[in-house]
Amino acid sequence: MNRLGSANSPYLLQHADNPVDWWPWGDDAFAEAKRRDVPLLISVGYSSCHWCHVMAHESFEDAAIAAQMNEGFVSVKVDREERPDVDAVYMTATQAMTGQGGWPMTVFATPDGDPFFCGTYFPRDQFGRLLASVTTAWRDQRDDVLKQGAAVVEAVGGAQMIGGPRAPISGDLLAAAAQGLAKEQDQTYGGFGGAPKFPPHMNLLFLLRHHERTGSADALEIVRHACERMARGGIYDQLAGGFARYAVDETWTVPHFEKMLYDNALLLRVYTQLWRLTGDLFARRIADETAAFLLRDLGTAQGGLASALDADTSGVEGLTYAWTPAELAEALGAEDGAWAADLFRVTEPGTFAHNSASAPIDGAADRMKGVEHGKSVLVLARDIDEADPAIVERWRDVRQRLLTARNGRPQPARDDKVVASWNGLAITALAEHGVLTGSAGSRDAAVALAEVLADRHLVDGRLRRVSRDGVAGEPAGVLEDYGSVAEAFLAVHQVTASPRWLTLAGELLDVALARFGSGDGGFYDTADDAEKLLTRPADPTDNATPSGLSVVCAALVSYAALSGSTAHREAADAALATVGPLIGGHPRFAGYAAAVAEAALTGPYEIAIATTDRTAADPLVEAAHWSAPGGTVIVVGEPDRPGVPLLADRPLIGGASTAYVCRGFVCDRPVTTPGDLADRLGQSPTER
Template sequence: MSNRLADATSPYLLQHKNNPVDWWPWTEAAFEEARRRDVPVLISVGYAACHWCHVMAHESFEDEAVAHLMNEGFVSIKVDREERPDVDSVYMTATQAMTGQGGWPMTVFATPEGDPFFCGTYFPKANFARLLGAVGTAWREQRDEVVRQGAAVVQAIGGTQLASGPTAPVSAELLETAAAGLAKEHDQTYGGFGGAPKFPPHMNLLFLLRHHQRTGSPEAIEIVRHAAEQMGRGGIYDQLAGGFARYAVDATWTVPHFEKMLYDNALLLRAYTQLWRITDDPFARRIADETAAFLLRDLATPAGGLASALDADTDGVEGLTYAWTPAQLTEVLGPDDGAWAADLFRVTADGTFEHGTSVLVLARDIDGAEPSLVQRWQDVRARLLAARAERPQPARDDKVVASWNGLAVTALAEHGVLTGSADSRSAAIALAEVLATRHLIDGRLRRVSRDGTAGEPAGVLEDYGCVAEAFLAVHQLTADGRWLDLARRLLDVALAHFGTGTGGFYDTADDAERLVTRPADPTDNATPSGLSSICAALVTFAALSGETPYREAADEALKHAAPLFAGHARFAGYSAAAAEAALAGPYEIAIATHDPDDPLLAAAHRHAPPGTVIVAGEPDRPGVPLLADRPLQNERATAYICRGFVCDRPVTDVAELTARLST
């Protein structure tokens, strides 16, 4: 037996390095070994913070008898879906096609050519052992049928990878249909969309915020307010340390699946920051501030960059770090504060979670309470958090993923400029430097790094889109032309190597490793799709640079997302947000000033229409097209407001700028 995972950079693969399974990483050598031995391939896909991945590992992959069946009859390949989203996408499409559902761990049996012929997700140990025997028998005795089924699956999923159906230009009517579709699915009792399990709909919230700004829709902003309040007061939000869990297992946001993902928190940071910008809601501001603090405190890695996730389990137990009983509250806080905290956080004798424990929720509004009550709440939180720090803590997946760090850069940049947070501003720039110097190698992106070293997997389309958008956010933050140039390089690679030839995009480059199909999924799922992220970056870059070919590319790409707006708006939030920006112009605001803290800049940020790009700095600053030929008027800071490359007269007065943007 030879387990080949000890040298992996993926924390998920390293979790399996001591299994008795003869694991291979995803390499061509593994498939060559399967051909040499004339056995099928077993592909197991998961990620480090996945609870049921841990369960299947403990039940089956750590079991000598099950490992023997795997080693005798298969070449077993372990894949980190976060490191190889391209592999995950291909086999998830096959799993959903064959079973009607998907999830992780994902278990795929394939031919030595990689064609999947049987797919599933989690299997209990006894079922998995029987399945191994049945698949092995079918491979030996019914080989032709198995191979034919694999080929048929590949042909079927190959036809679903590109968006099908008629494309259409983005229009106000189409976006109104998307907003109306979300309104129909809105949970009017608990907020969000759909039932249990309930995921934070961050990308839909970003779309609805922009839709409200453009149209004034009261329904759109109310849906956002409702979801934001219910999530922020629910158990899905860490009421002591900040940060959101991956999802709630119920429809009420009470009991979370405890893993905390970087991408969720980055996108939610943007949503709460923008909600506060539009409404001045102190609750939204607090959640945004605490989420930003969580990112920088709990996910920062020593080598730079933000870690991918905190695990769902602690010592193999879900919620061990986070759940409380009334007695535990009293032990930490004393009888009076303990009883008060139990009432405020809805910690009951019966419990809301497991074994008589409760997940902390905020049972009533505290942000607008009298100062003495707020002070008591803050004191109680601090004492409980200090006590919780003495408990065992969840493991951390410390790999740095390019696209997710790109999402964080954009969120922190927005939070920094809108709230004035120096920590968020400096963190956004530092993270962008990590992406520019560590992940961008010879003009191409690497998807992951760990301990300061880039991994081998090539960047996929979402990496190029999210990182380009991040560089554009830092360009606006700093008025440094270097970031605009770096974004251009990434977008040029995307246009040259990921395009379909019909305006759409594949998720992998034309010179990337060839899989059984070339994925091209336009739908947003846990993160923005490659298509939606590249659309957002193209719209922003065109506005900042004034170069119309990039805007034309964005408009053509958005046509491929448009069919989703009418019937599947929940899975097109990020592309719909990009479409809102495109439909609004987007506005381009250049502020010629000698003062980086000029009041015109603050007014522009607080009142800008959806998707507006804003740059402030010295007139004719090199590398900053938006500041070219934009002199100061009468030696006063001057704002130039343009839309679709057409400009209004300059503005030097804050009140006039605010009025102009508000209308």
Template sequence: MNRLGSATSPYLLQHASNPVDWWPWCEEAFEEARRRDVPILVSVGYAACHWCHVMAHESFEDEGIARQVNDNFVAIKVDREERPDVDAVYMTATQAMTGQGGWPMTVFATPGGEPFFCGTYFPRPAFSRLLDSVTAAWRDQRDDVIKQGSAVVQAIGGAQLVGGPTAPISATLLDTAAAELAKEHDQGYGGFGGAPKFPPHMNLLFLLRHHQRTGDGEGLEIVRHTAEQMARGGIYDQLAGGFARYAVDNTWTVPHFEKMLYDNALLLRVYTHLWRLTGDPLARRIADETAAFLLRDLATPAGGLASALDADTEGTEGLTYAWTPAQLIAALGEDDGTWAADLFRVTTEGTFEHGSSVLVLARDIDAAADEVVARWRDVRGRLLAVRADRPQPARDDKVVASWNGLAITALAEHAVLLDAPSSRAAAVALAGVLADRHLVDDRLRRVSRDGVVGEPAGVLEDYGAVAEAFCAVHQLTGEGRWLTLAGSLLDVALAHFGTGGGGFYDTADDAERLVTRPADPTDNATPSGLAAVCAGLVAYSALTGRTSYREAADAALETVAPLIGSHPRFAGYSATVAEAALAGPYEIAVATRNPDGDALLAAAHRYALPGTVIVAGAPDTPGVPLLADRPLIGGGSTAYVCRGFVCDRPVTTAAELEARLKA
């Protein structure tokens, strides 16, 4: 047992029995490297990562490799999901040195943490040779190695866009971004670009808002087409719901099987709002199934949603999910098995390994006859029961603040738009977990596990995503507590993460010092910290009337405007927030004696413009600024529609409100 046995991270615990003498990321590890005068090996990965498991099995479980590492290095294992700040610094270095990045990430650094050689996955023979080469270079070419490390640190510090060019957010800018996305759209299979193909959830959210503000039919069709292709593809679990991390092909057929909380949270929002704008039954089904997947498969006993389901089962990708025709017949009988093979496109040739296939939906089941739908549901349930008896993928059950924040916002929207009581209850309960467990001395902690909060401090994306979530729960419940908490988080972000030039760093000014302070404004797997904070700032300002928060959001968005215009695929959430800011956002207060079932409130949710904030409750409800001085006209429910805190005349019927919002 090495030093990882007491870790809270499931990824670190996976390596606790390695013969490699791993250290967690801590100052003591660097002190040990300085004492021994040896370089540091930093290995970064995460629990659901397939190639991380492969490298662990090939190299880190090997006694010979372990001797090489232990004799010549101090080895540090990092969970990128627990320490995104560390990951960001060394990923920037890896991309700068190799032109690409990924996990596992393998970094050799000086005892001061300065990276001088970076890579990703190395097969065992190559890794052994690399260890020898780095050992020799540290012994014989020390000055060159140190100079290399200093140069890399200088380069990655300069790669941040702090103090870069700015531009105003405008309709022209967002129109340009939408047009750029349209150029990159795969008209055959949806999405953007080629294989591997990731669900472009943030770009789809942007295009939905852009369509609603402008009436752009092309953007809406891109979303509809991409959403349908993903939902009918192998990237979507046709039996249990939930999306995999990405597809290895451009047709969405064969997934990389890990299922991440953040992907499914963001896709829940996409399908929910696609249904809101189109009434598409497929969109509603996928939204409902994705919400059910989150609450069934990722809920943890201590509260909060788990981070991921593993890509592997017993070391094999797809073991749980893939089928052959013979397996379908064994599970269902000859008639239903043959029918299912046709419906799910399972052939003797197979689409996956060893002649097996990943289930895809070959026909439009949402438009099928009732008897076909009934048969599909029956077959689906029986196959899922058989699959439940197979070995199951492991679950990374740590609770990440920002990812749970994304899920809370998605569940709150699903609750009000699709009248889903389970999503409503879950959003409120999850918000309570973050407020009661992850807030420590008014500062966010990033992770918890088994009900115990971890040491890593929250980064910018945590503050932004959780603040946006608390704003969503405030709108869902009409309770002032959530708005107060959102404001406190945003105050911390403004006080401790700002660059002084309108932008934000990803780590606080009083956080642990790394070799450089990360400030990445690009969206990657999740919204950038800057985009997440801007979403919280815009919503909070609209809900409270406090303009200083909106001014901070505008200034930050201006720092990423050039990125939105030139590379919108990497700024989808910033563009989404910019759409809300450009639209107003609108503020709708529904004064009502009973929000449940209120027709005005339902119309507000159904027809609201991008980023609109909506609250409902009795006039002058304490802690709800938008309901202050909002009387019931004629004694009945009354809607107040405002933009920039300037209000139109109140309306008292759903038809009037619908017409007002459509206009």
């Protein structure tokens, strides 16, 4: 009997009609495996994962394969986005056994959950042979299987990074990190490394802050180059905005089409800050379009932002997004169709046969299962933002008409569960975008999303990780949820000057320190009273999303600056020291931690602006937001506003709005003009 029909996870519900007797993760599945004396088959994936869909169609929907699974195993489906703790434990095991990981993840384990054989995607015939081999080994070579499981468990336990070396944050350490990234930069196409190529949002955020602190022109140019190439590539949706998860080639041309909330939230911050620092029109456009994508395409009816759009449409990856010259002509007419084909590099051979230089993209067609040859992904062949106004207007008209035509096609599915940590990342990004661009829509959305998390995900002082259809799920929040949501609440506190958000952030951080702290400055990813797993995960590396440790450090640094709590700052410094060696030696896997370290090393600045009218467009407030380096905390409100420590004892000078600039809890004399404030911050006020 398949038991997934009552699940709340869209991923599990995708498998509710499989002939496999799936169980959700839980004690009942373990008990059933013990009762039947058979192994567990734990399959981990997520709803927008292309190869998860492929394995489902090939194997889990196949009656013969399902019969093998039902006879020899208790099969358990896990949504990695809903249970990142379970995913982390078994991913460590998979990497220990195979040297690599990914999704779908396939784990064979004892009835106690100890893994003894791990892998990722298996084609149908290979998977069938593997099932038969594991069944035979469990029956005839049980002792060897158990020994293998014990060895894997030992390897997983040894992979924990609690109690490792320390390196206090310093300018030299962050300079080494920036230099390490510069060495790995792809100087031709931007970003780091080769194919597949992921948007390095956290590393770019670090480099922007490093540029602000040190004046490094190289750091800024690395960011600008990567951002321009990504935004002109196929990884960026040239019609609707929003970035795909990654590109299968080094040129950013062929995307893996799934769009994730967390990528777009982090990239929104990067493009917003790049525009603040450079005034580049393309950066402002991409920031605006990404914010619009988040709210338009991921907003749910009950509030909150959905987690992802699928890579596939009707079982074909990229079906919604690819075009032929004939399709452009049909949508636009012959003249505009030919113009669009040239601008968006749509050719008769198609993207999947040729790249922009008319050379084959290695393996792209094989990786794009189902997308027919002759189709092209839209890329921007040349700069448009600085073009003649008439060309820009034509481009805007063509984009809208193509988007209207595309909206008439079958659309990718949407995973509409609301993930606390990813919504937290989006709130912080929208708050920054709203403040800097003056977008009331972004500011209001940030506040509204914070209300959703506070009212729906915060239950009896503890966070729930997911909600769907307005109902919070059972999985407990992990460390990244506490850190991201606390950081988001602090961003909203700065936007609103409401003490509620500062109080809630402090309460979340107190839970993080008490329940997740390791006792040596570091953090575990699960609480001390959470479900006991094979091992207690503690991964400080920044990968697809910031690590729990990194976002908790970010929130601790900001909270200390906003509240005056030295204890929280000391906790942040101790935690950052645990990832210091990672920042210095492997900066690509510590981008968010390095960005937080830059803010901590800068101070961060604490700016209080006392005013009698928060609604007016105050030049002093604008100067603060434009001149202050990343990581600065800024609160605007009436003097001595109750519950807002940064505004305590901050009188108006001469009846005018007055700015107080502090660092490390030490303040300069107050100023009342934008120029004086910019001087305090070491920058000249910039007009946009």
